[in-house]
Amino acid sequence: MRPYRKKEIIEESLQKVRGVYADLEQIPAERQCELRTGCCYFKRTGLTPQLTSGEAMVAARAWKATGRKALKARDDGGCPLLVGPEGQGKCAIYADRPFACRTHFCVEAGGPYPRRDVVDLIRRLEDIDVDLGGSGPKGLVSAISSSL
Numbered sequence: 374m375r376p377y378r379k380k381e382i383i384e385e386s387l388q389k390v391r392g393v394y395a396d397l398e399q400i401p402a403e404r405q406c407e408l409r410t411g412c413c414y415f416k417r418t419g420l421t422p423q424l425t426s427g428e429a430m431v432a433a434r435a436w437k438a439t440g441r442k443a444l445k446a447r448d449d450g451g452c453p454l455l456v457g458p459e460g461q462g463k464c465a466i467y468a469d470r471p472f473a474c475r476t477h478f479c480v481e482a483g484g485p486y487p488r489r490d491v492v493d494l495i496r497r498l499e500d501i502d503v504d505l506g507g508s509g510p511k512g513l514v515s516a517i518s519s520s521l
């Protein structure tokens with residue numbers, strides 16, 4: 374594939390990922406996330422968000438835009454994109470956070486979206502993953518690290 378075409382596909386794909394996030398916002402749901410971070414401590418919850426390659430690229434760009442480079446593990450088992458001490462940390466890429474961070478299980482934030490409401494959006498992310506040559510969702514840290 375010609376290099377400029379590859380770049381074009383990446384840019385189109387990232388726009389599509391942002392389109393999925395925007396469409397998710399249109400689904401009526403009682404949500405009170407507001408940077409609660411309850412789901413950002415993977416060791417505590419036992420759950421790690423899984424990202425498709427398009428989501429990982431969007432998140433990696435947002436992370437780099439903050440002036441940061443490699444992801445560093447936190448001692449408290451929190452997401453490395455969480456900036457600040459335990460209990461007071463904030464997601465450094467909140468506007469570009471992955472789909473799982475938007476539709477998560479956090480009870481405080483309203484619990485998970487019903488799958489029937491988001492399954493079409495998940496399929497769109499999977500299609501974008503295929504366009505980008507991805508091989509399915511990966512754990513947040515390895516997915517984003519490989520896009521930095």
Ligand code: SF4
Pocket residue numbers: 410412413422452453454455463464465466467470471474
């Ligand atoms: S990307 Fe942001 S919202 Fe998602 S787990 Fe990490 S810190 Fe939390």
